[in-house]
Amino acid sequence: QVQLQESGGGSVQSGGSLRLACVASAYNPRRARRYCMGWFRQAQGKQPEGVAGIDNNGRVSYADFVQGRFTISQDNAKTTIYLQMNTLKPEDTAKYLCSASPDCRGSWPQFGSWGQGTQVTVSS
Numbered sequence: 001q002v003q004l005q006e007s008g009g010g011s012v013q014s015g016g017s018l019r020l021a022c023v024a025s026a027y028n029p030r031r032a033r034r035y036c037m038g039w040f041r042q043a044q045g046k047q048p049e050g051v052a053g054i055d056n057n058g059r060v061s062y063a064d065f066v067q068g069r070f071t072i073s074q075d076n077a078k079t080t081i082y083l084q085m086n087t088l089k090p091e092d093t094a095k096y097l098c099s100a101s102p103d104c105r106g107s108w109p110q111f112g113s114w115g116q117g118t119q120v121t122v123s124s
Helices: none
Strands: 003-007 010-013 018-025 036-042 049-054 060-062 070-074 080-085 094-101 118-123
Touching: 003 094, 018 036, 018 094, 018 118, 036 070, 036 080, 049 070, 049 080, 060 070
Parallel strands: 010 118
Antiparallel strands: 003 018, 018 080, 036 049, 036 094, 049 060, 070 080, 094 118
16 A cells, blocks of 8 residues: 655745655555556645646646646656646645556556645635
8 A cells, every 4th residue: 555645735925836745655666667646636615636647657647727837757766756836826726635556547547545635825
C-alpha cells in the first residue's frame, strides 16, 4: 500500500505561485516502474477533478484549465512528484490531493492511493 504525503499548500494572492510536493512511501520499488502519479483537486462543494498526471516514463497530461500555468515533474527516484503552479487564480482555490496507482489511463492514475491533501487558497 502506497502512502502519500502532500505539502506546499498555502494562501497566495491572485497571480502568485506555489509549489506542491507529494512523497510516496511504502513503495515496492520493483513495482514502482509501473506506477503513475498525479494531482487532483476538490473545491468546496464541487466534485474532484484531475489537474495533472505523470507516468514513470515522464509523460505528462494536464487538465484543460491548467492552460500552461502548472508544471508537473518527478524526482529521479520517481517517488516524489511536484506541481509548480504559477499565475494562480481565485478559482484554483481547492484542496489538492496526490494519487498514485499502477493502474494508469495514459498518465493519469486510476483507483489509486490518496494522500490527505494540502489546501491552496488564492485571494483576489
